[in-house]
Amino acid sequence: MRLDVVTIFPEYLEPLNVSLVGKARARGRLDVRVHDLRAWTHDRHNTVDDTPYGGGPGMVMKPEPWGEALDSIMASGEAEGLVKPTLIVPTPSGRPFTQALAVELAERPWLVFAPARYEGIDRRVIEEYGERLEVHEVSIGDYVLAGGEAAVLVITEAVARLLPGVLGNAESHRDDSFAPGTMADLLEGPVYTKPPEWRGRSIPEVLISGHHGRVARWRRDEAFRRTSENRPDLIERCDPATLDKHDRAL
Numbered sequence: 001m002r003l004d005v006v007t008i009f010p011e012y013l014e015p016l017n018v019s020l021v022g023k024a025r026a027r028g029r030l031d032v033r034v035h036d037l038r039a040w041t042h043d044r045h046n047t048v049d050d051t052p053y054g055g056g057p058g059m060v061m062k063p064e065p066w067g068e069a070l071d072s073i074m075a076s077g078e079a080e081g082l083v084k085p086t087l088i089v090p091t092p093s094g095r096p097f098t099q100a101l102a103v104e105l106a107e108r109p110w111l112v113f114a115p116a117r118y119e120g121i122d123r124r125v126i127e128e129y130g131e132r133l134e135v136h137e138v139s140i141g142d143y144v145l146a147g148g149e150a151a152v153l154v155i156t157e158a159v160a161r162l163l164p165g166v167l168g169n170a171e172s173h174r175d176d177s178f179a180p181g182t183m184a185d186l187l188e189g190p191v192y193t194k195p196p197e198w199r200g201r202s203i204p205e206v207l208i209s210g211h212h213g214r215v216a217r218w219r220r221d222e223a224f225r226r227t228s229e230n231r232p233d234l235i236e237r238c239d240p241a242t243l244d245k246h247d248r249a250l
């Protein structure tokens with residue numbers, strides 16, 4: 001997968017050089033290219049924003065630099081034999097970014113991210129590229145950030161861990177929380193490791209019982225309890241047949 005990010009803060013994307021995404025890049029699973037939007041400005045101040053038409057607070061990102069940047073990146077991808085990218089625009093007014101969308105995006109060969117700042121990007125940019133590309137305007141949560149770069153880090157990590165060969169065998173994403181329509185809709189239960197006793201706190205006996213069926217049942221029950229407490233909405237979403245199937249398998 002090729003992944004391009006256009007931003008006025010390229011240094012914000014440094015975390016894409018480390019950990020899981022950094023390893024995926026080193027292994028050639030991910031080709032990440034970060035671009036400074038100001039490279040596509042032509043005035044002495046490298047201007048990327050201006051006052052909003054109709055008045056109001058803040059500034060709006062000008063369409064011209066974005067148009068030149070996206071055209072240039074698309075041309076470079078096409079020169080390398082890639083067809084068309086999927087454009088992802090983080091925005092507080094976007095549809096929620098979910099595990100289901102991460103799974104969908106992990107199937108794409110080429111993603112381009114357009115994280116804005118200020119009050120956002122002139123709407124005509126989305127209209128222009130929406131006529132040529134699949135465009136996803138997404139929000140990573142119900143809170144307000146100062147720009148889209150943090151969302152790029154979140155989305156990139158969620159997608160990269162789904163790419164073949166990125167997660168080690170031990171860290172399967174097969175039973176991830178939030179995977180649509182499966183028992184994995186439940187939140188993870190508690191986890192424990194050595195030592196068996198720590199500051200007078202021991203671990204649940206069942207986990208050292210050696211009885212795999214009982215361990216699986218205990219984990220499912222704990223996941224169910226935790227989900228009921230923290231995310232009852234996920235219980236609603238989990239169809240009874242799936243719950244029942246899982247029970248029968250235990």
Ligand SMILES: CN1CCN(Cc2ccc(Cn3ccc4ccc(-c5n[nH]c(N)c5C#N)cc43)cc2)CC1
Pocket residue numbers: 057090091092115116117118119120138139140141142143144145146147148149151
């Ligand atoms: C007067 N009012 C009029 C409404 N605005 C709304 C507004 C407009 C821009 C910004 C800052 N910003 C700029 C680009 C950008 C991208 C993503 C996100 C973002 N925030 N939260 C998420 N989950 C995000 C994601 N993903 C924020 C961004 C914040 C709030 C406020 C002022």
